[in-house]
Amino acid sequence: MTNMAASAVAVQPPGPPLWLLAEVTYRCPLHCVFCYNPLDFAAQGKAQELPTADWLRVLREARALGAVQCGFSGGEPLERDDLEEMIAEAHRLGFYTNLLTSGVGLTAQRAAALKAAGLDHIQLSFQDSTRELNDFLSHTKTFGLKQQVGELIKANGWPMVMNVVIHRLNIDHIDRIIAMADALGAEYLELANSQYYSWAHLNRDHLLPTHDQLKRAEAITDEWRVKLADRMKLFFVAPDYHEGTPKKCMNGWGNVFLTITPDGTALPCHTAKMLPGLAFPNVQTSSVREIWQDSEGFNRFRGTGWMKEPCVSCPDKEKDLGGCRCQAFLLANDPAAADPVCPKSPHHGVVKAAVEASEAGAVPVRPLVFRDPKNSKAFVSPVGQ
Ligand code: FES
Numbered sequence: 001m002t003n004m005a006a007s008a009v010a011v012q013p014p015g016p017p018l019w020l021l022a023e024v025t026y027r028c029p030l031h032c033v034f035c036y037n038p039l040d041f042a043a044q045g046k047a048q049e050l051p052t053a054d055w056l057r058v059l060r061e062a063r064a065l066g067a068v069q070c071g072f073s074g075g076e077p078l079e080r081d082d083l084e085e086m087i088a089e090a091h092r093l094g095f096y097t098n099l100l101t102s103g104v105g106l107t108a109q110r111a112a113a114l115k116a117a118g119l120d121h122i123q124l125s126f127q128d129s130t131r132e133l134n135d136f137l138s139h140t141k142t143f144g145l146k147q148q149v150g151e152l153i154k155a156n157g158w159p160m161v162m163n164v165v166i167h168r169l170n171i172d173h174i175d176r177i178i179a180m181a182d183a184l185g186a187e188y189l190e191l192a193n194s195q196y197y198s199w200a201h202l203n204r205d206h207l208l209p210t211h212d213q214l215k216r217a218e219a220i221t222d223e224w225r226v227k228l229a230d231r232m233k234l235f236f237v238a239p240d241y242h243e244g245t246p247k248k249c250m251n252g253w254g255n256v257f258l259t260i261t262p263d264g265t266a267l268p269c270h271t272a273k274m275l276p277g278l279a280f281p282n283v284q285t286s287s288v289r290e291i292w293q294d295s296e297g298f299n300r301f302r303g304t305g306w307m308k309e310p311c312v313s314c315p316d317k318e319k320d321l322g323g324c325r326c327q328a329f330l331l332a333n334d335p336a337a338a339d340p341v342c343p344k345s346p347h348h349g350v351v352k353a354a355v356e357a358s359e360a361g362a363v364p365v366r367p368l369v370f371r372d373p374k375n376s377k378a379f380v381s382p383v384g385q
Contacts, residue, residue, distance in 0.1 A: 014302065016066025017258035017292050020095075022058070023270065024083065025049055025262050026075040029104045031139035031370040032127065034165050034200035034207060036270055037075065042376035048263045052082040054283060056089050058260055061288035063093040067258065070095040075262070078105030084117045091118025098123060100163075103149030104142060111152050122153050123161040123190075129176035133169065139370045150184040162186040166217065167194040167207035168358065174217040178224045178234065186232055191221060193239035197271045197326055199371050202379055205364035208354060214242055241351050246323025246339040253301035253325060258292060266291045268298055271326045275335045301325050306336060310344040333384045350385065 026041040050058075059070065070090045077083055078101055090097045099114065100123045124146065127134040131143040153160045162181045166174070174191065181189040193214075196204045209217075221236045228234070240247050250257045250269045259267045264283040267273055273280060280297040281290070292298060300306060304317050311322040322328075323339020331340040332347040340347040369375050 014254055014292065014298075017062060017256065017288075018066070018068050019257045020059075020062045020067045020070045021073055021257060021259040021270070022055065022070060022077075022086070023073050023075065023259060023261050024055065024077050024086065025079050027079040028075040028102070028371075029079075029140060030076070030102050030142065031372050032165075032199065033137055033203045033368050033370055034167060034194045035371040036195070036198050036200065037371065038198055038271065038273060039202065039379055040376055041075075041371075042373040044262045049080075050260075050262065050264045050283070052085060054264060055082075055086050058264075058283050058288060059086065059090050059093055059095070061283075062258065063090075063095060065289055065292060068094075068096060069098065071098040071100055073100040076102050076104055078110065084110075084113045087114060087119050088117035091120075096120050101125070101149075102138075102142065103146045104140075106149045106152060108152060111156050115156050115158075119158070121161070122158050123163050124150055124153060125163045125165075126177070126180070127164070128170045129173050129180040133173070137169065139372075147184070150186070154185045159188070160184070160186045161188040161190060163190040163192060165194050165200075166191050166209075167200075168209040168213065169207065171209045171213045171217050175220050175224075178221070182228065182232055188233045188235065190235045190237065191217075192235075192237045195239070196241065197330065199369065201330055202366075202369050204354060205357060205362070205366075206368050208241065208358035209239070210359050211242060211355075214239070240323075240327075240339075240341045241355055244341065244343050246320040246342045248320050249324035249326075249339075252321055254292070254298040255302070258288070266295070266297075268301070269326065272297070275325065275329050278335075301335075308336060310342075310346075311338045314338075314344065330383055331385070354385075 026037050026044050027046060072083060072087065077099060087097055097119050098121045099119055103124050126146055127137040134143040135141050164177050178189060194200045194207050200207060218236060221234055225234055254268045257269065259270050260283060261267060265273060265280050266283060267280055278297050278300055281295045307317060307322055311317050323342055325335045327339050328337040329335040331350050338345040340351050342348065369379060
């Protein structure tokens with residue numbers, strides 16, 4: 001029996017893809033060192049992007065299948081001048097719509113047009129609370145503009161989620177980051193410790209915090225939670241490298257999330273395309289229903305039927321579903337292995353070594369690499385490190 005046949009037998013029919021993530025473009029004016037877009041993002045330029053009519057069809061098909069939330073993301077989704085049209089259609093279909101943006105391109109005119117289109121919610125990203133580091137990490141001068149966009153979001157009456165990717169270089173500013181979000185009137189602040197995929201994986205040895213830094217940051221976050229009470233909700237997403245606990249990645253492979261990349265490739269998570277031996281369908285040749293229910297790419301790691309040791313006999317296998325498939329590939333060179341952040345994984349030493357190097361202040365072998373079309377061609381992911 002082939003693996004594919006074995007997984008097909010074990011897999012229960014999936015529920016609907018509740019969350020549709022429309023990555024409408026990889027174009028982006030920023031150059032963040034922790035970007036989760038694939039390293040080879042430049043191969044999907046403007047000419048490869050799905051046209052408006054295809055995106056509108058994808059929205060209709062996903063909604064008919066039961067999707068309820070739609071995130072418009074990228075790259076920078078405001079790079080698409082048909083964004084308002086897509087959001088209007090998503091709103092008409094009954095989606096709860098989110099825009100995930102760096103803020104670059106969100107003028108007063110576009111904000112008014114997005115409001116009229118029915119956009120429900122904006123997530124604005126900052127890189128830091130200081131102009132110097134925000135602008136360094138994104139390799140742009142955008143700190144002042146982001147402040148203005150924060151005010152514009154509030155002036156339009158949108159609830160604001162502020163998102164800051166946390167890592168070794170900005171984690172000691174956590175107090176100022178929370179104060180900045182509070183001053184801008186954010187309702188939610190996501191302090192998302194960097195996950196080490198794509199550009200963040202390439203730059204991991206610069207970005208991994210120490211245990212002490214994490215402990216301090218969590219304590220400061222807890223103090224703010226008391227001070228803020230209901231004024232702002234703080235989400236501190238702990239890093240799995242340090243926790244030693246595999247996360248139930250994407251809430252289960254092909255369980256809740258459906259990501260469509262700019263060229264129409266459908267993925268269970270935004271980095272899955274790098275996994276070897278898997279064919280992922282495209283919305284230009286398959287319906288969203290076929291993709292979600294029948295495709296090999298979405299069925300391969302659903303449930304627990306694909307597992308091998310140590311996952312298959314682990315009492316936590318239903319809880320964590322073996323952790324993250326992309327991380328298993330990046331760190332163990334095998335997407336069907338136990339996630340190496342788990343102490344039971346035979347590859348756990350790779351994770352321990354990375355954390356120990358960060359504790360010891362080891363100097364990374366390579367300078368920071370910025371997300372940039374020219375670097376997109378120059379680097380491949382360092383698999384197995
Ligand atoms: Fe791809 Fe976790 S990021 S499965």
